Amino acid sequence: LGQLKNHFPDVPIMGLTATADLATRADISLQLNLKAPFIFKGSFDRPNIRYNQVTKYKATDQVISFVKQQEGSGIIYCNSRSKVDDLAMALARKGINSAGYHAGLEPNIRDIIQRDFIQDKIDIIVATVAFGMGIDKSNVRFVLHFDLPRSIESYYQEIGRAGRDGMPAEALLLFDEKDTSRIKQWISSGENPERNAIELQKFAAMEAFGEAQTCRRQVLLNYFAEYSAGHCGNCDICLDPPKAFEGTVEAQKVLSCILRLKQSVASQYLIDVLRGKQLKKIIEQQHNELSTFAIGKDKSDAYWHNIINQLIHRGFIRVDITQNAVLKLTEEARPILQKSQDVQLAVPRLDMNFGNQKSWQTPDYDRALFAKLKHLRKKIAEQDDVPPFVVFSDASLADMANKCPESEVEFLDIHGVGQTKLSRYGERFISTISAHLNK
CATH class of the missing domain: 1.10.150.80 (HRDC domain)
Incomplete structure (x- = not known):
């Protein structure tokens, strides 16, 4: 495409794109051989879309709970065909009017599913990113990400399929720290080191969005160089700001249990020990005799899962994806175990009920x-x-x-x-x- 300007120097050339950060815009101008072009940029803000993020735990149950609270059409994005098939089946078993969509389906089947969705015969599409390009359905009321997208651009384009009629819409991201390690490994395994570095940088921005403790809309708009000083009032952080608590004891319980389990188990096994579950595998390993067995029995699985994710995010724990995602301590964990450092954590968000949150300009109608x-x-x-x-x-x-x-x-x-x-x-x-x- 860059040759066009050489062959037709006096012909006006326009380059159009849906989403692009500063680096991508510069790259477009360079690749198209445009010298000091006029750049028109509309706003990236979609104030009617409410951004929510929930720690991913028993994700299928979370999706079913969320979907049952929604009205109208929605899209659920997964990062693999097998997840699409499994989740679509789980929704169907609950009597939810849905269908799966991915590139592995026959073209005529995909056409039927897409047409039925456009015509409101199917309420919810569970899909890979193969679904969505060219979809112009104005009344999509929510977009849910079952898995973390690889870039802010992808995320923005996918949630942009919601609320095109200007009515309130929901964007829900299920976030799990362990997923980030796997995605980084996939990106790093690419054949082009330069491209890998760029993709890792883009994914780091997406990861930061998921981990944000400040207005999510600010994070999103700032990425696209549309800087916003004010809070949006229509994301989970603005509507229900994170509440900090003295989490040193919780952190010590988790870290000491990992140590006593010889840094050889994944998060669910760790939680089972913390909560004192009398499981066969725990008894066989005599882990029910550890001093940390059942020290967290007063809290739920989901609570400890959230605490573990926060400790991973803070750098006290790392996930070893080369050993089936076992949890290992970092050097930063030592002062906490030695009781020479305190830790402030966020009160875990475990509720999937968004009904009490006030939407942006919710219309008043019969x-x-x-x-x-x-x-x-x-x-x-x-x-x-x-x-x-x-x-x-x-x-x-x-x-x-x-x-x-x-x-x-x-x-x-x-x-x-x-x-x-x-x-x-x-x-x-x-x-x-x-x-x-x-x-």
């Missing part, structure tokens, strides 16, 4: 009327063989359920309504609204 209008929209869409959001977006339906127009003049005041949609659909929607109000 939910019962909205459901009736949504049903009418789907009926019309099926008759016309078009996606429902082509008839009206969720934002338009919410505006109708708020303003309750009963005349053509009032209906024209609805978001997204012009003369064409008034003449095509106005009578049926006004009739439904009137019937609801007069019930």
